[in-house]
Amino acid sequence: MKIIQEKNNQITFSAEIEESLANAIRRYLYQIPVLAIDEVEISKNDSPLYDETVAHRIGLIPLKTDKSIKENSEVKLKLSAKKEGMVYSKEFVGKLEPVYGEIPITSLKKGQELEIVAIVKFGQGSTHSKFSPGLMFYRNLVDIKIDKDCPPEVVNICPQGILKSSNGKIIAENDYKCDMCEACTDLCQKKQKDSITLTPSKELAITLESFGQLDVKEILIKSINVLKKDLSLLSKKIVKIK
Numbered sequence: 376m377k378i379i380q381e382k383n384n385q386i387t388f389s390a391e392i393e394e395s396l397a398n399a400i401r402r403y404l405y406q407i408p409v410l411a412i413d414e415v416e417i418s419k420n421d422s423p424l425y426d427e428t429v430a431h432r433i434g435l436i437p438l439k440t441d442k443s444i445k446e447n448s449e450v451k452l453k454l455s456a457k458k459e460g461m462v463y464s465k466e467f468v469g470k471l472e473p474v475y476g477e478i479p480i481t482s483l484k485k486g487q488e489l490e491i492v493a494i495v496k497f498g499q500g501s502t503h504s505k506f507s508p509g510l511m512f513y514r515n516l517v518d519i520k521i522d523k524d525c526p527p528e529v530v531n532i533c534p535q536g537i538l539k540s541s542n543g544k545i546i547a548e549n550d551y552k553c554d555m556c557e558a559c560t561d562l563c564q565k566k567q568k569d570s571i572t573l574t575p576s577k578e579l580a581i582t583l584e585s586f587g588q589l590d591v592k593e594i595l596i597k598s599i600n601v602l603k604k605d606l607s608l609l610s611k612k613i614v615k616i617k
């Protein structure tokens with residue numbers, strides 16, 4: 376496993392694993408317990424949005440994880456706004472904070488009010504997407520073989536900017552970005568040359584992005600742990616059947 380790229384809420388790494396295993400880890404992202412607003416009591420809503428729409432928008436606000444909160448407990452958040460303009464997620468008051476404070480909820484005109492009590496609970500993305508901690512996708516890395524007679528025009532045709540000219544030769548840089556669009560091989564073929572060969576490698580480039588409730592590395596570890604737990608339960612049941 377090698378880290379290819381790391382940004383704020385995103386990590387891309389390479390790993391030589393079966394696609395089925397990568398897919399199982401991806402699916403188990405939605406079994407990790409995550410906090411989200413699950414119930415709302417709207418006592419005042421003068422905004423142009425229906426209560427149901429406001430409730431739906433509120434449910435999708437990612438909340439920062441507080442490790443002191445136990446999985447079967449609930450947390451109450453309150454929002455009380457009487458103003459002219461947009462009401463934002465940061466206006467919720469309570470033990471938990473939204474990951475992004477500038478998420479618009481609804482707008483109010485002069486004299487209008489919005490009063491909400493929200494109940495936050497743990498849940499899983501498999502039951503509702505508001506409990507999803509992030510997303511994961513993967514694809515095979517590509518081995519790019521370039522011959523000496525490669526036409527220099529390929530440099531400008533690669534949409535990922537991978538192909539470069541160096542000392543009269545064409546080279547590939549950051550080849551993990553290659554998505555096998557085949558623009559380079561098509562151009563070579565038009566010039567009656569097979570100077571570039573693209574071969575999918577056994578390694579996968581896996582990208583994991585967090586919606587902010589949990590750190591990306593934590594999401595990966597938790598997903599693998601929940602998968603392992605389920606597999607061990609399954610193997611115990613199989614042993615009993617035998």
Ligand code: SF4
Binds near residue numbers: 532553
């Ligand atoms: S297949 Fe597409 S992305 Fe990959 S090197 Fe060729 S032009 Fe670039």
